Amino acid sequence: MKLKVAVLFGGKSTEHEISIISAIQAIGYLDTSKYDVIPVYMTKNNDYYVGEDIGKIEEYTHIPQLLGKSTKVIWVKDGDKVSLVRYPQKKFGNNVITTVDIAFPIVHGTNVEDGTLQGFLATLGLPVVGCDVLSSAVGMNKYVMKTVLRDNGIPVLDCKCYTWKDYEDVDGLVARIESSFNYPVIIKPLNLGSSIGIKKASDRESLLEALDLGFEFSRKILVERAIKNLKEINCSVLGDYESAQASECEQPVNSDEILSFEDKYIGGAKGSAKGGAKETTGSKGMASLKRKIPADITSEMRDKIRKMAVDAFTCLGCSGVSRIDFMIDMDTNEVYLNEINTIPGSLSFYLWEPLGVKYNTLLDKMIDLTLKADRENHKVVYSFETNVLEGVKLGGGSKGSKG
Ligand SMILES: Nc1ncnc2c1ncn2[C@@H]1O[C@H](COP(=O)(O)OP(=O)(O)O)[C@@H](O)[C@H]1O
Ligand SMILES: [Mg+2]
Structure with a gap:
């Protein structure tokens, strides 16, 4: 039986649109001989929709029409089974659209990438591809992230x-x-x-x-x-707490002082609208950004950055694929870790291709890591037999339960 993979995207986030591009691009590369792929669109209000057209990029120019012909669903957990169920339910007929074996969030930004969605899915008992709640949350908060990294000897700016x-x-x-x-x-x-x-x-x-x-x-x-003479270098990491590898390094090329939203997603996307990834998407997403791959750095600097990337990934407890962004102060040649993206744009597939890892293989590895973590999770004891509730009486003047 094929694994039923729900790919979630969109959501209540300022990076809603970018997520649609990243996710639909990935959907085009998921191996349909292994997986039943269920695209699940989250509106800006975090309502969930499925349907035949939900995985088609061209439909997203008219979202109200798309929703009109799609099915609004809710998540239902019944024992070990998790389903997407039509909502509101029809009085007659089957309302269960599909069961789901594994959730693959391809979402960017606060409210979705920061552990919120990961936590919700975890309460359903679904294996969730990528980082867990804590590493997602720490990765999203630039201050907490830098504090944890600094405490572990990874250089960040004060x-x-x-x-x-x-x-x-x-x-x-x-x-x-x-x-x-x-x-x-x-x-x-x-x-x-x-x-x-x-x-x-x-x-x-x-x-x-x-x-x-x-x-x-x-x-x-x-x-x-602010670093005045800045060179930015990004490196992706794939793995989990046991083993992780670094990708090729990229050097984004910015037209403004600050690498802007337009630089990241719009500028370079012009002219690439047709075809895109595997003829299934309308845009190349993050892969369209103007960039140099491999980055224009010495091999010593490349080694240093790739090692720092793996160290940071491991230190924050990440899993799946992340992209870790560095800044080199060209006046001193010092490198600082700037941020981690726990669900990077386009899942950083373009940083793996130069090392011979194809996008479909990258997705397979991410799913395999999740299944491995799920097997490990089942070995951990989460319930504990206790008689603490026997004979408990809650009366006035009680000191409370923590004693
Ligand atoms: N300390 C800094 N000095 C100079 N430029 C910076 C600094 N921090 C960020 N930038 C510029 O701003 C961009 C966005 O900052 P970043 O911390 O990566 O935030 P975001 O999460 O929005 O990507 C960077 O890609 C870089 O171009
Ligand atoms: Mg950034």
Whole structure:
């Protein structure tokens, strides 16, 4: 019997559209001789839809029409069986659309990539491809991620985190930032991606603008030194806690100072609209970004970055495929880990192809790692026989259960 793989995409995230591209591209490469692939679209309101057209990229130019001819579903867990069930249910006939064996989230951004969706799927008892709740959550929070990495000896830029509460006294906040950092600094919303809400500041006036922008997108922001003479290098890692390998390195080429949303997804995609991956998608997604592969770095630097990437992946407890982004300060030749993307755009397949790993093989490996983790999970004891509830009486004046 084929494994029933539900590929989830979209969702309540600023990177909703990018996820549609990444997921539909991947769906085109999943081996249909091994898997029954069920594309599951999550609306911006996190409602779930399935149907014949849900996996077709060209349908997403008119989403209301697409939803009109598709089926809204909910997840139902009954014992060990997980199903997608029509909602609202029809009075007569079968409402179970399909059962699901494994969930493959290809989603980007807060609310979906950050452990939220992974946790929801885990409560259903489904094996979930990729990072678990904790590594997803830590990977999404730029401050927590850097703190954990720094504690494990992986070089990151010194950074500080501020909240809306600090922003209420904006003059005080500016003074605190100026006492910790020299200009230029960079302001980032704590938990977004795709360069949304990120701005560099080279003086007080532009700092105020950058703070306004950052706090528009998040209740918390991160401040760090802006590297003036920057080279960016990304490297993907595939594996789990036992064994992980690094991919080829890429060097994104930016047209702006900050590698923008347009650079990442729009600029390079022009002219590639037809065909795309395996003739099934309309866009190449992250693979269309202007980039150099392999990156223009020495072999020593390549080795160093690939090792740091694997160390960071392991240290954060990641699994599946992640992309880890580095910044080289060209004035000092120092390398800093900038961020980890636990569900990278296009699943970083284009970084594996140069090493001879085809996209379908990459997807197979991700699924195999998940099945292995699921087998291991079944060996762990999660219930514990206890008589603690026997004879319990909750009365007034009780000190509570923790004693
Ligand atoms: N400390 C920094 N100095 C200089 N440029 C930076 C710095 N941090 C980020 N950038 C630029 O901003 C871009 C987006 O920042 P990043 O931390 O990767 O956030 P995102 O999660 O939005 O991708 C980077 O790709 C880089 O071009
Ligand atoms: Mg980035």
